[in-house]
Amino acid sequence: MGTSVVTASFALLCVFLLCEPSLQTEKHSLYYIYTALSKPVDQPGIYQFTAMGLLDDREIDYYNSKEQRKIPRQHWMKEKMQEDYWEKGTQSRKSKEQWFNVNVDILMKRMRHNESDVHVLQWRHGCEIEKNGDEVKFSKGIDEYSYDGANFLSFDDKESQWVAPVAAAVPTKRKWDNVTILNQYTKGYLEKECVDWLNKFREYGDEVIRKGSPPEVHVFAKRCTRDKTKLELTCFATGFYPKDVILSIRKYRSPLPEKEIESSGVRPNHDGTYQLKKTVIIQEDEKADYDCVVSHSTLNETIITKWDGTCPDCGSSLVIGIVIGAVLVIVVVAAVCLYLFMTKRLSEYYYMITDSGHTAFNIFL
Template identity: 75%
Template sequence: MKVSAQLCVFLLYGTFPSIQAEKHSLYYIYTGLSKLVDLPGIYEFTAMGLLDDRQIDYYNSKEKRKIPTQPWMKEKMQEDYWEKGTQSRKSKEQWFNVNVHILINRMRHNESDLHVIQRRVGCEVEQQGDEVKFLKGVSEYGYDGEDFLSFDDKESQWVAPVDTALPTKRKWDNVPILNQYTKGYLEKECVDWLNKFREYGDEELRKTSPPDVHVFLRKSNDKTKLEFTCLATGFYPKDVTMIIRKNNTSLPEDQNESTGIRPNHDGSYQLRKSVEIMEEEKDEYDCFVSHRTLEKPIVFKWGN
């Protein structure tokens, strides 16, 4: 019996590609440095908005203006939106400038060294047809590249993964109205803005691009084996499924080396996975790629 590619996806994942729900996100990223760095494009404070991983606005401590980075944001959002946004970003800049030094002292770190405090806040939704479902809200802080504090949206409380974050957790949890506001922003206000932005940028955001798939073979570090590599590039949105298979059977993920999904310069994405194989078995391997832009998955073998 011949099984269709769509049925294969159903058997693997329990859903058909044509009815898969779309996931969308809105995040704001804030980065504050403890001192000025003499490097081009690096500022003491930066902030940006990301809608479905595309930058929609930007602010830095030199220009001190929140500006649109998408034409439709400039066209649709009124001047008072950018004025209020600029004032909000200036306030956050001051907060970061103060708190990065509080953390340096708390950690007993050297003030003369460079230290970084970051925040990511936003929400993700799932859309199927006209129905939009809230998936999760994120409000988290990092210090020098390590997790410092995060908000548990379900429990409405802060989580401290390190002991040095406990004083902040206790302080913020003792202000219930702060946690109520954070939960309300993540579940309601953030989702409202996400939907509004997607409506404004509908035509641009709905542009999709299918993956361009390639398979490579090269000598492995182990001279008795080959490295079988699958590359998918140029696709948008970034959600993609890539499986390296042997005789139509998926290999366990822990056998693969993966770059993870990475951005290309044009706003599209790429993903590369590799596995070591025996040379005489190279014809038994293929690369299975599924993406929402494809009517059916791509199955690519060496020599196609």
């Protein structure tokens, strides 16, 4: 009886000892997800093409077919990455958008799907690592495509070849496996380049969190929704970390009473920083000097931002109509140019710029 208890205790101790290293192991990931629709959808917030980068499941950058600009989603990404990085990233996303537009059409024809329906082509690629102390080890790489939510094609990193789970993907597998440079590049990106970027992004993010992030301060006015004869003057501070901040609205350099001010309270941003908005109601013809004063632990001196006295949305409806008309003309011209460009895309092979700015080799499906 005693021997059994000792044996059981020893076995339990061994389990704890064996499990201890795994409790210290950190897992991190970097993924890029691209989603393309076969045609536009008339719903707000849904675009024909979108792309995003995810570090440990937190969005770090974003692109859509409307703005056509790769933008930072984390405050530290905006601080740390040079403008050249975002310019190259924008070109990368634009080239991928063109690639997807062609390939959605290819798959629809191959599947004999109706063009009146909306079909979705998605690509996810990236890597995962395990970190134990100072040791960083590549865990796995993923490069996979899906069509209408079902697996279409994936890359076997160990065998350096493509896997076709459905018959419609077999022609693509054969074509891509015959291009050795494509498979070599894909394996190299997943195991080396992706891991390097993952480690760099994590280092940048951790550094900013340690030293904090200063606020950006904006002051603006708009027409009051409750009383059209008055204005809502707003002081907006955002992007700061830690969350403790002091914000006041002043008139002739004297703080306004808090009872006259509406506050949003400190709220979290999507990137781990915080924001605070305070608003006061003033007369439309107000000529007084208003400013916004913000104090934060990351600042060497207080930020004082003065209101310029303007109200952008208080202009005449004629001016607004002219602006809207000009925008519509630009959109129509851009659509025509895109159509003419796409009709000329008859080549089989395609070069595009990667997110890191390098030129990569890719092939149509």
